[in-house]
Amino acid sequence: MRLIAIVFFVQAAFVWPAWALTARQQFYRAENAAAALKKNTRHQKYRDKWLACIEKYRKVYRLDPSGPWAAAGLYNAGLLYLDLAKRSYLTTDRQEAVDLFQRVIQRFPKSRYTPKSKAQLAKLNKPVASSRPSPAKGKFKTANAVYKRLMNSPAKQKYRDQWEKAIDRFQDAYRADEKGPFAAESLYRMAELYKGLSEVSKRKSDGDRATDIFRQVTDQFAGSAYAQKADAQLSDEKGTASTAKTDAGDPLAGIIAGSQSASDSVSEEAALLPNGLVTVKGLRFWSNPSYTRIVIDADQETRFSHRLLKKDPSIKKPQRLYIDLNKSRLGKDIQKFVPINDELLSDARAGQYSQETVRIVVDIKSFKTYKIFSLKNPFRIVLDVWGLETEKSVAQESQPALRQRTGKLPPGAIARQLALGVQRIVIDPGHGGKDYGAPGYLKGVHEKDVVLQIAKRLARKVESDLNCDVVLTRTTDRYLTLEERTAIANTQNADLFISIHTNAIRDKRAYGIETFFLNLATDDDAIMVAARENATSAKNISDLESILNDLMQNAKISESSRLAAMVQREMCQHLKKSYSHIRNKGVKQAPFYVLLGAQMPALLVETSFISNPRECKRLTNAKYQEKLCDGIVRGIRKYIRETSPTAFMKPSAHPVENG
Known part of the structure; x- marks a missing residue:
């Protein structure tokens, strides 16, 4: 038994757990996976094998978005998408590669992978020039001969390899000159062959591949005769050929x-x-x-x-x-x-x-x-x-x-006259209606009611103390989806977005105040808070993080971080003047649905733990809510002063007439 234990310990010592991988280790893991895929021609036929390798490279970036290996991860993921696009013929795969190269250029301008990414983009946009005649014509002629032999032989049509042989020949012709005179027909014939193969094999995947390539023809060669033929094929699939004739060429x-x-x-x-x-x-x-x-x-x-x-x-x-x-x-x-x-x-x-x-x-x-x-x-x-x-x-x-x-x-008009950087603030009371939020320690207390009270108090103070316009996403007990709240902030041209919540956990002893801004999660606690506020599972947070990678360029990450730090600090310091046991849990980052896509500095305030006996009583108390809001306003004021130093200076000119 002791020997078994020793063997297990030795093995464990040499296995680095997946959760403890560094970005560098993950990069080498991705390199090994990509090398194995390039050697295995059988695996190269399966899309999921490519996507698995791509995900390994993308994880390098997620492990350390600002680290020295992040650009390498994104660049190599882009290269794999390019290789995949050559096999799938999907513009979406090609576009994924373009997006990744562009992200490298935008986020890592000094990286050695930036010129490489620019070269790849230039290559994608530059037509292939050659003094030699294009081999596409000869390859197309060969493909056409194989195609005719297959169509004239019912015996050959019984075997999958014969269909794939013809598909491969047209694939070679298309690759030889993707914008040449034989490209559209080669692509169309490939789709036609996949459709014929699906009727023999009864495999849905073959039919789906045919549909994808027909759509590729309509997209890449819009207006051509083969685009119209492909559109007719797609219309036949859905039984609306007569409609297709009305709008020929429109997929x-x-x-x-x-x-x-x-x-x-x-x-x-x-x-x-x-x-x-x-x-x-x-x-x-x-x-x-x-x-x-x-x-x-x-x-x-x-x-x-x-x-x-x-x-x-x-x-x-x-x-x-x-x-x-x-x-x-x-x-x-x-x-x-x-x-x-x-x-x-x-x-x-x-x-x-x-x-x-x-x-x-x-x-x-x-x-x-x-x-x-x-x-x-x-x-x-x-x-x-x-x-x-x-x-x-x-x-x-x-x-x-x-x-x-x-x-x-x-009030907001005064702010505009003073040319403030912050003129309108959207305050979002979390939950509402059928969404009760977290239950309180005290019977009958629910997060949705408490945060609405706090949000209304905060709105009044922001208007009176900061002279800013305020928009509340809800003023009554009504249900709003998370994406609707962000949309309200964006369509109202808000300068700040503040979502008010209360924290909760099974451990009733947990207490404190913390403020979040949108970014990749930094610890397990942050993941659990995001999972609860998103009404999703912790497992799905990884999906959201991949979404965040695409939205980073639009999010005001640094400004949100600065605003969150000021609000958190002022809130806690102000409460400590009147209350004991005020715990500053700090500023954290996590992926929240409600902040996703916000076009202004945005934060989510977990005001206190509604699951804690002491803090639940405080949250239902008007005086505590007032002090809490005073602290948030102080933080916003400090942020405005830093962004616009003259914001709160009294105008020395004559009063503005209402005329």
């Missing part, structure tokens, strides 16, 4: 021909849809002239893909973005057409693209950038679109607040 035509035909096709298919499909339940949006958020609600989690299509004047189609939800069907009561008509988007439309695919189409007027990510419990897909903020849009947004009907200037 979205099947779901936008008219509400009557769309609803008829859905009702006819409803009886045929198998059990277990995800139901798409609705479309919601919030907007202002420079920002729009669209949310797609579904009753279960499902995979989705998206693609941005260029404007096509020849068929009078604007620039469009579409999102496909796999294994999905439209809900009976969903609003299929949602007019938006802001400065960025015209509308959003939902349709049953195929028996098991729902497609959401967004018509675009203009935009600067966009991001798409999903949230859980319940599952929803969030599309954020940002535009270039013009002087006109700023004036339109600010004008209504400058003068109320009474003729008096609201």
Whole structure:
């Protein structure tokens, strides 16, 4: 027995646990996995093998986002996506590589991987030039011969390797010149062969591959004869060939021909849809002239893909973005057409693209950038679109607040006259309605009620003491989704966003105050707090962290950190003047849904532990709430003074007339 124990101890000593890996160790682990994949031609045929290697490189970055190995992890993940794109022919894989290279350039300008990333981007955008004739013509001729032999031989059509042989030949022709005269037809023939193979093999994966490549043809070679043929194939799959003829060349035509035909096709298919499909339940949006958020609600989690299509004047189609939800069907009561008509988007439309695919189409007027990510419990897909903020849009947004009907200037108008950096603050009382939040130690006390009381007190103090506009995300006991709260802050052009919560844990002895800002989680406690406030599991936090990697460039991380530090310090110091046992748990970072996508410095304040006997009594006390809010206001004031030193100086000029 002792010998076994010794052997186990020795083995354990040489196994480095996964949770203790450094970024450097993770990088070498990723290198080994990538090397093994490149040697194994059989594994290279499977997408999940590539994605597993890519994830290992991306984890290098997540382990230490500012460390010396972060850029190497992102760059090598981009290279793998490029290799994958050569096999999958999906523009989404190619775009993932582009995004990763761009992120290296933006986040690590002094890294040795930045010039490498720029070289890769230049190579992707530069057409291949050669003095020699392109080999594509010869490869296409060979592929065509193999294709004809297969089509003329029912015996050969029984064997998978014969189909794959023809597919590989067209693949070689396409790769030889991806923008040449044979590229569109080569790609189309590949899709056609996968479709034929699916009818023989009965494998859904073959049919899905055919669909993906047909879509690739419509996207990459829009307006060509083969794009129209591919569109017809896609229309045949969903049984709407007549609709496709009306809008030839438009891969979205099947779901936008008219509400009557769309609803008829859905009702006819409803009886045929198998059990277990995800139901798409609705479309919601919030907007202002420079920002729009669209949310797609579904009753279960499902995979989705998206693609941005260029404007096509020849068929009078604007620039469009579409999102496909796999294994999905439209809900009976969903609003299929949602007019938006802001400065960025015209509308959003939902349709049953195929028996098991729902497609959401967004018509675009203009935009600067966009991001798409999903949230859980319940599952929803969030599309954020940002535009270039013009002087006109700023004036339109600010004008209504400058003068109320009474003729008096609201508090925020004074702030604008003083040219403050902070003019409008959105305060978000957490939870509400059916979402009670954490239960209090005292019977009948719930987080949703306590934080609403605190938020209202804080709003009054911010208006009176700081002369800023205040917007409360809710003023009554009503339910708001987490993404709706952030959207309110963005569409209100808020300068600060403060979400008010109370902390809770099973251990009733835990107490203290802590403030969070949006970033990758730093410790297990922060992960658990984020999991509770997100109403999700700790396991899903890793999914959210991967989303954060894509949103870092938009988040005001450093400003949020500075604001959080000032609020936390002033809050605790002010409370200590009147109360004992005030524990400063410090400033922490974690991925919170409610802060995701915020375009201003944003923080989440865990005011005290509602699960602690002493702090629960304090949280229900008006005096404690007042002192707590005084501390938060002091922190905001200090932040404003640092960002705008003249903010609170009294104007020496004559008073402003209301005229």
